[in-house]
Amino acid sequence: MRTLKYALLGLIDRGPITGYDISKEFEKRIMANFWHAKHSQVYPELKRLFDENLITVELIIQGEKMEKKLYTITTEGHAEFVEWLLRDEPLGVTPKDVFRLRTFFSDFISASDYEQHLHSQLGKHNFKKGYLESSMTKSYDSIPQYGSKEFGDYAVLLGAIMREDSYIAWLKVCLDAVSHQN
Amino acid sequence: MRTLKYALLGLIDRGPITGYDISKEFEKRIMANFWHAKHSQVYPELKRLFDENLITVELIIQGEKMEKKLYTITTEGHAEFVEWLLRDEPLGVTPKDVFRLRTFFSDFISASDYEQHLHSQLGKHNFKKGYLESSMTKSYDSIPQYGSKEFGDYAVLLGAIMREDSYIAWLKVCLDAVSHQN
DNA sequence: ATATAACATGTAACTATTGACATGTTTAAT
DNA sequence: ATTAAACATGTCAATAGTTACATGTTATAT
Incomplete structure (x- = not known):
């Protein structure tokens, strides 16, 4: 189902963001109340979204030399995201507890x-x-x-x-x- | 965490049961309200529990020639299950929705x-x-x-x-x- | 009789997720 | 100055879970 893909696209569609800040959303912010992913899952998925031309990346330097990657959504990325948002899927399996x-x-x-x-x-x-x-x-x-x-x-x-x-x-x-x- | 292991041990601890009936519990019965596993996950896990001496198996013939495997808990299996039941684990991650x-x-x-x-x-x-x-x-x-x-x-x-x-x-x-x- | 559903057990390939390893920078506190 | 916490990005091995493949039996309804 690749739900992580759409969670990332949604966050990036709100405005340019880094993989680190996306991971923070999943681990500490409001999003943690209904979705979760570790950075080890986020970074490879961002790479994949880039390969699929759904996002672009800009390398920026923070301070002296620390590198950050700012991701921005593409037209195709936005289109795919909204298409997913409008989908009406059947109720998934009951969550494990x-x-x-x-x-x-x-x-x-x-x-x-x-x-x-x-x-x-x-x-x-x-x-x-x-x-x-x-x-x-x-x-x-x-x-x-x-x-x-x-x-x-x-x-x-x-x-x-x-x-x-x-x-x-x-x-x-x-x-x-x-x-x-x- | 191997939670499936304990879900299976618990069911088998209630009395001898087949892999098929365990799968039914996960897919249609009360258990489906808080745990889920497909038969493709259940059968290999049963094999593993047997290898670990936590359960025993008895091959029985239903009708003319249909084979069934009845699993029964061992003393070690029961001990490990109760030990798990008494554990107080931290709250897991919030379920995805x-x-x-x-x-x-x-x-x-x-x-x-x-x-x-x-x-x-x-x-x-x-x-x-x-x-x-x-x-x-x-x-x-x-x-x-x-x-x-x-x-x-x-x-x-x-x-x-x-x-x-x-x-x-x-x-x-x-x-x-x-x-x-x- | 025959077809369908339910019974019964497995494997293989793939996707999703976790935990550990790996490395380096910048900021804030002492 | 130095240390700790937070910033920042990745990989790799292992576990968990899904989907599809594979095969055969028995009971129930038509």
Whole structure:
């Protein structure tokens, strides 16, 4: 499906960007809430997009001699990206989730061991939710206008918070069910 | 991380099972709500678990001559599985989501094109939610006791329904935001 | 009877992803 | 001055996962 290709094209279509900054998006920024790739996957894919004439590259020097590569989208690149954006694909496979897998097999461990797991998970998801909510209040006090870059950022951030809320609610239901029974 | 290894060990630990039935779990059953593997990945992994002495195999004949392989867990296999179950691992990377990726880049398409996408997604997730809810009402009228196989089944099914609910709620917020602005 | 779907097990080639290796520069803090 | 963190770009080996190829059996419906 080459989804990484389109993730890169989208970022480059927003304006010239380096491979390093693209990798940062995947690892620390808003994008990390729904896509991920290591730099070892990003650099070869950029090379490939260049070979396919979907992006161009400009070598620039930062400071004394440090080299950077600035990638820019081509007309074909933009066309292919928008064509992908408009596609309506079937729902992909449900995402894998190791904690749900452990829950599925929880009958192999004691109620108190599973309860401990649930508390640990709750802590991690509450922490993540807190971080997401602070990003939200820091950046937005109202819903950005559709058509701006900010709308996309806002929508996926909101989606990430709602996903954490739902996960936390599920963990609490599980905790309730377990603790009322031992 | 070899998570597939533990997913297989867990299924086999519930009782002797064939590779075919394991594949069915991943593709059609409750398990499909949080893990997935094709039979082309399952068969080689079973071979590997056998080589590692974590499972044993018994060849049985179904009907006239059709061969089946029944896998059973060994003492070491059970020990390794429970050891994994009790592990507390850090939160993995956030799952990839192509629709969130499209939303992130929605400023490249018109409001009405994005609105159409949202309606399509809503249809798919509502359908999935309906299917999950019918499985739920068909199988459970109360919360199963912790420690039973049924508790795990129930918990992950409930989690899947809550996940769909949250996704649908998010799609509706996006739809609201877009339709009030064009 | 016969066709279709489900049962049953595998391999091979390819794509996607990760983790480790490898190297060098610039900025900010002490 | 020096050190640590961040900047910046790559490769390589291994693991994970998908798609297509390959083959044969049994049960169910027409």
